[in-house]
Amino acid sequence: MQTINWYPGHMTKAKRMLEDDLKLIDVVVEIVDARAPIACRNPDFEVLFKNKIRVMLLNKSDLSSPSANKEWVRYFGSKGISVMEAVSTGAGARKNAIAFIEKAGEPILKKYRDKGVSKTLRAMVVGIPNVGKSTFINKLAGITRAQVGDRPGVTRGKQWVKISPYLELMDTPGLLWGKLDDQELAKHIAYIGSIRDDVMNVEEIAGLMLCDLDKLCHDALIKRYPKLEVVEDRDVPESMLEGVCRSRGFILSGGVLDTERAARIVLDEFRAGKIAKLSFERPEEAREICE
Ligand SMILES: Nc1nc2c(ncn2[C@@H]2O[C@H](COP(=O)(O)OP(=O)(O)OP(=O)(O)O)[C@@H](O)[C@H]2O)c(=O)[nH]1
Ligand SMILES: [Mg+2]
Numbered sequence: 001m002q003t004i005n006w007y008p009g010h011m012t013k014a015k016r017m018l019e020d021d022l023k024l025i026d027v028v029v030e031i032v033d034a035r036a037p038i039a040c041r042n043p044d045f046e047v048l049f050k051n052k053i054r055v056m057l058l059n060k061s062d063l064s065s066p067s068a069n070k071e072w073v074r075y076f077g078s079k080g081i082s083v084m085e086a087v088s089t090g091a092g093a094r095k096n097a098i099a100f101i102e103k104a105g106e107p108i109l110k111k112y113r114d115k116g117v118s119k120t121l122r123a124m125v126v127g128i129p130n131v132g133k134s135t136f137i138n139k140l141a142g143i144t145r146a147q148v149g150d151r152p153g154v155t156r157g158k159q160w161v162k163i164s165p166y167l168e169l170m171d172t173p174g175l176l177w178g179k180l181d182d183q184e185l186a187k188h189i190a191y192i193g194s195i196r197d198d199v200m201n202v203e204e205i206a207g208l209m210l211c212d213l214d215k216l217c218h219d220a221l222i223k224r225y226p227k228l229e230v231v232e233d234r235d236v237p238e239s240m241l242e243g244v245c246r247s248r249g250f251i252l253s254g255g256v257l258d259t260e261r262a263a264r265i266v267l268d269e270f271r272a273g274k275i276a277k278l279s280f281e282r283p284e285e286a287r288e289i290c291e
Pocket of ligand 2: 133134135147148154155171172173174
């Protein structure tokens with residue numbers, strides 16, 4: 001696979017901005033995509049936030065496997081990381097999410113209370129691009145304050161949003177890191193839409209994703225793109241993409257298959273949860289990667 005080169009220049013500036021603002025922050029809320037929680041964990045965060053109280057939100061859990069969500073909550077919990085499942089686009093659970101963050105900040109609030117001072121808890125919401133940071137903040141605010149979009153790189157600067165008299169959240173731009181050695185994780189980040197489509201080979205990524213989906217959810221995949229059933233080389237990304245072209249009639253004049261169109265459709269449909277609810281990662285693999 002072609003190495004994914006993804007690090008846009010503005011992220012260096014954004015990372016510096018987070019560093020500068022750390023002194024204002026009581027709690028760090030790290031948002032990951034429940035379909036690929038390990039791939040979403042930016043190693044820079046370990047250094048940046050090592051002295052901070054941290055909690056994790058397993059977001060987009062409506063698009064991932066419910067059993068994997070439970071496994072991930074148990075797994076991160078066993079590592080001492082407080083984690084909560086979330087659907088930031090869904091109704092409800094707003095109060096739970098606020099209580100979750102406030103509970104994490106309780107030791108700090110208590111310190112102030114003991115001094116007789118009332119304090120607003122300040123939390124920084126961080127994560128790689130497109131995981132739903134701004135959507136989560138809007139949900140907690142109960143009103144659209146932060147700009148959101150179904151592509152990476154929507155938030156470009158920081159923004160404070162008041163949630164209650166006791167809680168303020170800071171929205172931040174999605175951050176990736178400079179070098180990704182593990183191409184397996186890079187693929188997952190591309191699949192979930194955290195890398196801009198114009199800096200990667202869309203056809204290659206969509207083809208690889210079809211091969212992975214074939215192993216993870218064969219029946220659902222065939223249901224969506226029936227002509228995939230007859231593809232013989234199921235490990236060959238190009239062949240799988242051609243199967244999608246045939247399923248959807250993406251055939252140009254002269255019988256040429258429009259694989260670019262198929263690639264964009266497959267990525268869009270997967271990201272919108274139209275193919276299957278699934279998780280690319282499970283805690284057993286995480287043990288291999290992390291330990
Ligand atoms: N299905 C589903 N979609 C979600 C969820 N949370 C966010 N989204 C969608 O994901 C896309 C990205 O959301 P944003 O809130 O803009 O993501 P972000 O992390 O702020 O992205 P950047 O600012 O680009 O780093 C939008 O299309 C949201 O509607 C969720 O829990 N479930
Ligand atoms: Mg944003």
